[in-house]
Amino acid sequence: MLTVAIGWHIYSLTHDVLDLGLVGLVEFLPRLLFMLYTGHVADRYDRRKVAALCQTGQALTALVLVYGSLTDNVTRELIFILAFMLGTCRAFEMPATQALLPNIVPASLFPRAVAASASAMQGATIIAPALGGFLYALGAFWVYAPATALYGVAILLVLSLPAREQQPRKEKASLDSLLAGIRFIRSRHDVFGAISLDLFAVLLGGATALLPVFARDILITGPWGLGLLRSAPAVGALLMSFWLARFPIERNVGRIMFISVGVFGVATIAFGLSTSFWFSLAVLAVLGAADMISMVIRGAFVQLETPDEMRGRVSAVNGLFIGASNQLGEFESGVTAAWLGTVQAVVLGGVGTLVVTGLWIKLFPTLAQRDHLHTAKPR
Numbered sequence: 001m002l003t004v005a006i007g008w009h010i011y012s013l014t015h016d017v018l019d020l021g022l023v024g025l026v027e028f029l030p031r032l033l034f035m036l037y038t039g040h041v042a043d044r045y046d047r048r049k050v051a052a053l054c055q056t057g058q059a060l061t062a063l064v065l066v067y068g069s070l071t072d073n074v075t076r077e078l079i080f081i082l083a084f085m086l087g088t089c090r091a092f093e094m095p096a097t098q099a100l101l102p103n104i105v106p107a108s109l110f111p112r113a114v115a116a117s118a119s120a121m122q123g124a125t126i127i128a129p130a131l132g133g134f135l136y137a138l139g140a141f142w143v144y145a146p147a148t149a150l151y152g153v154a155i156l157l158v159l160s161l162p163a164r165e166q167q168p169r170k171e172k173a174s175l176d177s178l179l180a181g182i183r184f185i186r187s188r189h190d191v192f193g194a195i196s197l198d199l200f201a202v203l204l205g206g207a208t209a210l211l212p213v214f215a216r217d218i219l220i221t222g223p224w225g226l227g228l229l230r231s232a233p234a235v236g237a238l239l240m241s242f243w244l245a246r247f248p249i250e251r252n253v254g255r256i257m258f259i260s261v262g263v264f265g266v267a268t269i270a271f272g273l274s275t276s277f278w279f280s281l282a283v284l285a286v287l288g289a290a291d292m293i294s295m296v297i298r299g300a301f302v303q304l305e306t307p308d309e310m311r312g313r314v315s316a317v318n319g320l321f322i323g324a325s326n327q328l329g330e331f332e333s334g335v336t337a338a339w340l341g342t343v344q345a346v347v348l349g350g351v352g353t354l355v356v357t358g359l360w361i362k363l364f365p366t367l368a369q370r371d372h373l374h375t376a377k378p379r
Contacts, residue, residue: 136223
């Protein structure tokens, strides 16, 4: 809901497509600045409390937007400041929450658990953007106030999770400790290939930052239409996550992952060329389904290959890659759209995703040929 509201809010204020990309860049910067510390915090401290503290920060950010919308004091500069605050909270939250799941679920059930967890996340992702778009039509306050309350619910829920059986390590922060996650990923060729594939494919193919432009100027709709467009990928992802939770991928995981990234690229091109609102919704749903397949395979594979005492730091590096592919991808889309035009930027990004997919098959042949996920108990 916050993402939809902030995107529409700043585009309504400035009518500058570049600002949409700058919001993504500002949200990404904390992942880059604090990457080495976010993972160490997740490995050293109670991951539940770290996540709850981050959600508290996001609630306070939403509360500032509540006040700003009531007093009509939301400015371009304020949105950038709050985007940085949100990015900082999410930078510390992601490795903590990602590393929580293996502490709760047995390794043999972990691939199904990743899909089930993704189902819950995508269900919320479907409801929230559509609801946010409809509520924004009533005024920005009607998005920001419920978002603040929902963060409060999230804080209570995450604190109710069971504590880790293994006590967090009390190792002090050092350069060697902080860099351990990077060294681990670099030493595992297939892990590095899976994470970097997502980085470059989604970095080039991401079009979500430009959805306000498509909604307003190309597909000729309003905030409600933007909400539906933001929800469409999550609809496809949710349906696919239900399928994967019931029928997990157990064979040819490498080939399936690369095919799904290729489908993501084709769907991006189709969306960029579309002038039909309903066809755009359909191809965004296909895009989301393809991305879910890749995400479940990659997420289960990376977590199962990582020892528990390293999961926070490895998740932090993975989070940087994900943030680069999402928030930095939004900046790339905004800059490319400002230079070449909105449609051209999206189509070029989809072509770039296909090129990266083919190149990664050549660079990481063992990943492309991988048959099974690792299902042994993490070392």
